[in-house]
Amino acid sequence: MTNTNEMLLEVKGLKKYFDVSTGLLKKKEAYVYAVDDVNFYVRKGETLGIVGESGCGKSTTGNMVGMLLEPTEGEIIYKQQNLRELSKKNLRNVRSEIQMIFQDPFSSLNPRMKVYDIIAEPLRTHENLTRKELYDRIAELMDLVGLNKSYMKRYPHEFSGGQRQRIGIARAIALNPELVICDEPVSALDVSIQSQILNLLLKLQKELDLTFIFIAHGLPAVQYISDRIAVMYLGKVVELASKEDLFKQALHPYTKGLLSAVPIPDPEFREEEKYVIEGDIPSPENPPTGCNFHTRCPFAQDICKTKKPEFEEVSKDRFVACHFALELANK
């Protein structure tokens, strides 16, 4: 993995509030705080995993970086330029450099378009290729993702879930992008197919020098593919660390619970004492005050209920948002 120190993307104070105000005349203001002050950076050539449970804002974050959603507040700095201040023309160029892979291999491909046209779409939009060049490029891409090029003229419904995901990947890498945002790309697939796709992504990253943001709710998959992992909870990143650090010693109580909650596929571990986080995830419409994990945190103290913890760098490349992170670390 070419893990240079060159910064590719930086996200600063990113926020997205969805307006869910009700009532026609007497308006009651209400917002879903989907993403609430998120900060991270991605270096060129690395994979940043974003993991979290439903409603934590991981996909919303991905959609904002992929320019599918307008942030409420905050900056997305890609190659030293703020995406929110780009001219239309420059934005178009950046669009070809940032691509997305989606979760559902069934809804991510237009059922009425042939594979050829699906993969051709980005090329037709951004490049002026002759018919022959276009054909050759599509054949090359299909080969790259492990699809037989004789299936160009087929429709998506003729393929299995794993193959459809390959088509989606071919579309995403067609323009030689810099950054690919993978939004739960394997969650909808069977176990044996998941590893095919994960390995394909790793291979492509090496061959094409890609940078990934890999979003998933499943920690095992994220662990497998990522260099660094950001753990999100209720619209905030609570911990961000290299994979090794995170698994060696999680600092945030939520990360600890998350790690402990994943069932290990080895019955020898079944009797191990588990740390199960009790309670439900609060609604992002009405997040708790102070540290938003305090309602479920076994270590919560009074300060957690009133004061929001800062997202601080506790050691190099290691961030955590918890008042007692360092004390708990030694427990």
Add this chain to the structure above:
Amino acid sequence: MDAALNDNNEIQKNVRPNFFKRWGFLLWRSKTGTVGLIIVTISVLIAIFAPLLAPYDPAMINPASMLLPPAWLEGGSTEHLLGTDNLGRDNLSRIIYGSQVSILVGVASVVLAGAIGVTIGLISGYFGGWIDSILMRLVDSFLAIPTILFALVILSIFESGVMTLIIVLGVTNWVNYARLVRGETLSIKERDYVRAAHSIGVSDFKIIIKHLLPNVISSFIVISTLSVATTIILEASLSFLGLGVQPPVVSWGSILSDGRDYLATSWWIATFPGIAITITVLGIIFLGDWLRDVIDPRSKSN
């Protein structure tokens, strides 16, 4: 990865379903669908080949053979199978020619309504915001006017004729399609393939034409077959009220209207076009029902 290559072998053997076999199977399984298709085909063929099929000129007045009953009744003659009307015109020929106007008005007005409705529905659903608000208020206001009343007003102002009928019926019906297509658009534009197109940087126009239109068109086709049926009835009602086509042009509705005064004595004048309308509309409804079952992807699983 050799994994993928093998993945491909499997598809080669298998997944491509035979298009004609599938539709043939679905048609065979649905008896009503088959009946519908046969009826509609025959009606359309009759309309197209009316000049060849009709024994007489539908407008030819013959005082010598007024109000003749159908051939199988006493006083009937084999020269006029379904009898004649008060002016001695051949009832069968008039019904055959009448199918031309009825079906033309039915189909053409639905096509017109569809063109307006689909366009507005797509724009409204895709762009949303104030565009959507304005267009949907327009739709609401159209919905608030009773169709037949609106048609009555327009037809009493403008000269009535086939073209006017088509336009009136088209303009009163587009709102249904606009609402339907807008709803579909709202759900399809949230699908990942539309988001994928956005993230690639595809223009709005192209997204509408290539991603949305092909996916809303199937539900439009289903609804529109059914509304061809209702439009044929609506045309008949307008013609019955004397606001439809003017002589010498005939439609099923105008024959019905002419026969109204003789219902007590010469029932056949109004009855046979009535039966023609009923059969055709039933056929179209059967066909539409079947199309709905076939086009709905959920029906594939049963």
Add this chain to the structure above:
Amino acid sequence: MSNENLLEIKELRTSFKTEEGKVPSVDGVSFQIKKGEVVALVGESGSGKSVTALSVLDILASNGRIEGGEILFNGQNLTKYNEQQMRKIRGNDISMIFQEPLTSLNPVFKVGEQMTEALHAHQKISKSKAKEKSIEMLDKVGIPRANKVFNSYPHSLSGGMRQRVMIAIALMCDPKLLIADEPTTALDVTIQAQILKLLKEVIKKFDTSILLITHDLGVVAEMADRVAVMYCGQIVEETDVFTLFKNPKHPYTKGLIDSTPKINQLDEKLRSIPGSVPSPLEYPAGCRFADRCPHTMSICLQKVPNDELNDENHLSRCFLHSDELTDDEKVQVKVN
């Protein structure tokens, strides 16, 4: 755990009629569940694991039919039961929890009404007694403020709470067997951990046997006593959970274990099983896994392997462990 079989399935065959033809979803499945035992049926989509479970209760979709085999529950053959007799079994002796707690609870009835409904269906019990018992059960499955939840509608509960309610309903009539069809698949990880913990408590407290249907090897490792791995409508391997993970015999089981990422083993390269599951209409002539298997021999393409007992309690449907093959039959074939 006793040695008595609570449920014994013998050569079960279930198929579905579709446009394309008859689909054999379950094709000769046999296994047993002892009293107090947790048996996991594990497999990917289309393996027939859920259909097996639905067959036990005879609640298949209208185009599905049990074609053959026996389902012995306490020695009684359920396939011979009529609808009325089955109704006495369902929700009473055998109950089921589904994957999606939102759709398996009726949105227009209060939680309490749905709980007491099961009681009234199977027992003569007064209203107040039923309520008392329901609230007690809600309490037992770890629902705080059970009184309030009893009077609320399903949509006002979170996913985890709904699944707890489902489990409470399933336990109302003291079932001897609980069928759990992907009970945690739709839930978040931390909630899944809570529900798994609850299920473990249920086993201890109620002495229920559980048939656990899942695709997640992690859940299997955590919960099961015995495991049956299904592929293409057949059980390809069956043994106790420790043996299965330590010493898997069937190449499919091995592949499944090797392609599951593990959080306790960083930097381990994942292997994948090539290809995808064949369509049930076009199963290969020989072994159904032959065209994805790394060890395919010539016999695998010609003959159907039987489930062989490799040793007492370890069953695997594979020629690799057979001693009776000729040299010709053992010739390696490259399939992928």
